[in-house]
Amino acid sequence: MPVLSSPDIDAIVLSLKVAFTATLLSLPFGFLYAYLMTFFKFRGKVLLEVLVNLPLTLPPVVMGYLLLLALGKNGLLAPVLEPFGMRLIFTWKAAVLASALVGFPLLVRSIRLAMASIDTRLVQASRTLGAGSLDSLLTVILPLSRTGIVAGSSLMFARSMGEFGATIIVAGSIPGVTRTIPLAIYDYAGSPGGEQAALVLCAVAIALSVVVLLVHESLTRKLTRRQ
Amino acid sequence: MELSMAVYKRFAGGFDLETDFTVSGEQVGVFGVSGSGKSTMVSLIAGLVEPDQGEMVLDGVCLFSSERGINLPPQERRVAIVFQDSCLFPHLSVESNLLYGYRRCPARHRQIDVKALVSVLKLDGLLDRGVNRLSGGEKQRVALGRAILTNPRLLLMDESLSALDDALKLQIIHYLKRASEKFRIPYLFISHSLLEIRLLTDQVLAMGEGRVLGQTTPEQLARDRMGQSQVGYINLLQVEKLRKMGGLYVYRWGLEEIFVSAGDEEPMAVFELSSRDIILFTRHPEAVSARNLLKCTVMDTFPSGNKVGVELRCGHETLIAEVVVQAADDLAIQARNEVYAVIKASSFRRLS
Structure with missing residues (x-):
């Protein structure tokens, strides 16, 4: 029975931490974005839609490289980060950012599905009962998109656990710091005699993904039943 | 209640609505076949749809005026709607549904006692239930209660009885009349059923193709329509x-x-x-x-x-x-x- 070495446990904990933080960080934005796209008409909607969904089709490496350029010393975001002394590149925060960017479209998809199934007259009813639009958002739309929020979060969580391409560029593969499960497997696969360790981590990754996808599946079913 | 409405609204599909009337009374009907613009009128009064131009005044308060740039948002109009299919919040209990509007009503307007209303509408046994476990008639009673508890200046009944069978219809009519009289809430009752209009209102606006065709009594309307009606008077x-x-x-x-x-x-x-x-x-x-x-x-x-x-x-x-x-x-x-x-x-x- 092969056991997990201490660096492996570090990788698992880090993966969970990165995926959890990325999902949590994206949730408010994902919710607002879905709300905007479901209930409003505005100019440039299609463009925004394409931009947000780009990470679905774009190679993650491209996303990672663009992120690296943006966060680098002379990057686009440098003037924003510099005054706070924030250095993101090659830290676990960069891994979070990479995961958030790549997983965002998956999160939004489920939330939008849930929001589109809400009867608009329920929102209208709440408005005539004295609720302002923010009140209505929090007391009607939010609770009624709950299933979609949980489903989307679980999907994004799973995607973040598997994030590789963008992460390796922007965060590197520093053991104990930025080396998540996929990066560790990559390292094992490249070194002689690492097959056993790689397989163990593969098994962990499969187990985690199966659990998350089972949760997601049961929630999506609930959602379609309601529709 | 006095409502004057001189507005114009055009929709993308080509349908347009133009009204210019003043009506006062406590139990007013709006009668017309489907597609005549009744529901659009409801949305305009409630503030869910904005007119292209014109003016709407309810009891001396301007709800909308394109000239003066006024457009009160729905939550400030104090106009409640009871929809055809109740539109109760599925994630809330009966009690939370009932109190949704009540909690948002400013204290100075709160005149209706929750307990009194619950007893008038006979909702006592239902309060803890989820709304998905109610019958059609019960749902509509809860929707009526929820609307009344906002202490509205005007209650809009938008085909509220159309989905119910005759026996339930009469039951809700009875409750609506009792509640409206007891708590002094005027209503605008929108329906394509002449019978409902006759049972519930004492004057009526007849609508057709986005226009108000006339203002008359339900009795007169029924007599006028006798000749064309399949069932007579x-x-x-x-x-x-x-x-x-x-x-x-x-x-x-x-x-x-x-x-x-x-x-x-x-x-x-x-x-x-x-x-x-x-x-x-x-x-x-x-x-x-x-x-x-x-x-x-x-x-x-x-x-x-x-x-x-x-x-x-x-x-x-x-x-x-x-x-x-x-x-x-x-x-x-x-x-x-x-x-x-x-x-x-x-x-x-x-x-x-």
Whole structure:
């Protein structure tokens, strides 16, 4: 029975931490974005839609490289980060950012599905009962998109656990710091005699993904039943 | 309640709505076939749809004015809607649904006691339930309660009874009237059913193709429509059960006794009788198979399409019969004539 070495446990904990933080960080934005796209008409909607969904089709490496350029010393975001002394590149925060960017479209998809199934007259009813639009958002739309929020979060969580391409560029593969499960497997696969360790981590990754996808599946079913 | 509405709204599909009316009263109806713009009018009054131009004033408060740049948001209009299919919040209990608007109503406007309303609408046993475990009639009662608890200046009933069967309809009508009178809440009752309009309102706006065609009384509207209607004018008879005789039920209707085949054991009832099911004789017919022979006085006659409506007085009660123009001429029916109205026992249709 092969056991997990201490660096492996570090990788698992880090993966969970990165995926959890990325999902949590994206949730408010994902919710607002879905709300905007479901209930409003505005100019440039299609463009925004394409931009947000780009990470679905774009190679993650491209996303990672663009992120690296943006966060680098002379990057686009440098003037924003510099005054706070924030250095993101090659830290676990960069891994979070990479995961958030790549997983965002998956999160939004489920939330939008849930929001589109809400009867608009329920929102209208709440408005005539004295609720302002923010009140209505929090007391009607939010609770009624709950299933979609949980489903989307679980999907994004799973995607973040598997994030590789963008992460390796922007965060590197520093053991104990930025080396998540996929990066560790990559390292094992490249070194002689690492097959056993790689397989163990593969098994962990499969187990985690199966659990998350089972949760997601049961929630999506609930959602379609309601529709 | 006084509502004046002079607005114009055009939709992408080509439909446009233009109104210019002032109506005052506590129980006002809006009548029209589907597609006539009734529901659009509801959305405009509630602030869910913005007119292109014009002005809307409710009880002296301007809800919308394109000229003055006023457009009160829905939550500040104090206009509540009861939708056709209740639109209760599925994630909340009955009690939380009821209190949704109440909690958002400023304290100075809160005049209705929750307990009193719950008892008027008989919702006591339902409060802890989820809304998905309610019957259609119960849902609509909760929706009505929820709307009333916002202490609205005006209650909009948008086809609120259309999805219910006759018995439930009468039940909700009863609750709506009681609640509206007890808590002094005026309503605008929107419906394509002339019967509902007649039972619930004392004046009515007739709508068609996005315009208000006229302002009249429900009674007048029913008489005007008698000629074109497939079922004629529907007389509503409030009766009291007397006894059962053979296969027939005997009811008291004013000073008269009527014989009905579709009766039951309830002590009180409302029956519908079409103007088409009444045959008029100028002299006493010696032998007829129909079970009801009422001696009446003609009060008035009125034209409606190619028919003539005849308003009859039987005792203290009024009955509307219809005859074709030739028959009216042949029988020389005119006011103050005595006639006999013959009605089959099977012509009465029970409403409750």
